[in-house]
Amino acid sequence: MSNRFEDKVVIITGAGSGLGQASALQVAKEGAKLSLVDLNNEGLEKTKKLILESVPNADLLLITADVSKEEDVKNYVKQTVDKFGKIDGFFNNAGIEGKQNLTEDYGSDEFSKVVSINLNGVFYGMKYVLEIMKNQGFGSIVNTASVGGIRGVGNQSGYAASKHGVVGLTRNSGIEYGQFGVSIKAIAPGAIMTPMVEGSLKQMNPDNWEEVGKQFVEPNPMKRFGKPEEVGYLVAFLLSDQANFINATVIPIDGGQSYKY
Ligand code: NAD
Numbered sequence: 001m002s003n004r005f006e007d008k009v010v011i012i013t014g015a016g017s018g019l020g021q022a023s024a025l026q027v028a029k030e031g032a033k034l035s036l037v038d039l040n041n042e043g044l045e046k047t048k049k050l051i052l053e054s055v056p057n058a059d060l061l062l063i064t065a066d067v068s069k070e071e072d073v074k075n076y077v078k079q080t081v082d083k084f085g086k087i088d089g090f091f092n093n094a095g096i097e098g099k100q101n102l103t104e105d106y107g108s109d110e111f112s113k114v115v116s117i118n119l120n121g122v123f124y125g126m127k128y129v130l131e132i133m134k135n136q137g138f139g140s141i142v143n144t145a146s147v148g149g150i151r152g153v154g155n156q157s158g159y160a161a162s163k164h165g166v167v168g169l170t171r172n173s174g175i176e177y178g179q180f181g182v183s184i185k186a187i188a189p190g191a192i193m194t195p196m197v198e199g200s201l202k203q204m205n206p207d208n209w210e211e212v213g214k215q216f217v218e219p220n221p222m223k224r225f226g227k228p229e230e231v232g233y234l235v236a237f238l239l240s241d242q243a244n245f246i247n248a249t250v251i252p253i254d255g256g257q258s259y260k261y
Helices: 018-029 041-054 070-084 108-136 157-180 195-204 209-217 228-239
Strands: 009-013 033-038 060-064 089-092 139-144 182-189 249-253
Touching (some): 009 018, 108 139, 108 157, 108 182, 139 228, 182 228, 228 249
Parallel strands (some): 009 089
């Protein structure tokens, strides 16, 4: 097994489910000490159990926090540095889809909620982690955007605005911090089968969501959903020293979806 993360410290937000959980497992298998952050404490406990099953001596810090609250973000960064002394990698990943609706019906409160988690949360994370990484002179940040951050999807005003914002932040800050040895990239996942996507399919058709899922991936060049562990492999690479020269850019992981439609 690769040991790219031996003696490395990684923070992962949204670590209690889906892409965050799969990425946490992957970097833990490669030796990372981890700060696992999520709003949902039960999810964090599940991730911890999953990691300890394959890495019994994993060094884990579990932090319940709401990424849309700046004080919570400041606190998870401080707790990580207090315990581990540094931050090598940061997977800035927590996010929600929000309700699907036409722009005129989307709702201002829903828009604010989605943007405050998906965009403000990512900004706060970068703000506090970058301060540490700049002083260290090293570090890698991977922000979770989406195919919805590089093209139009429809019925997702808040999601599209927030994920395009994540791409903008990534490009902007990558240019600022490259000179300090810190690289910042975003991933743009297509449809990966996680609880979030299951919820999205259920919004489209609660009674027959599995069938809706089959139709949904039909136009995808690979005709399937992605798997969380496939994103985990990409995130682990991007957080590792091997990917230091990949900076201020967005990497799609979508089976080719963003180029097809
Ligand atoms: P998920 O729902 O399985 O996991 C998201 C996790 O984030 C959950 O554990 C949830 O509790 C946590 N979370 C939500 N709001 C939070 C908050 N305010 N503070 C802290 N934690 C919070 O979803 P996922 O599919 O793993 O999504 C992870 C990220 O990937 C999101 O940013 C999502 O937009 C993005 N994404 C997912 C897909 C996909 O197909 N699954 C595609 C593109 C982008």
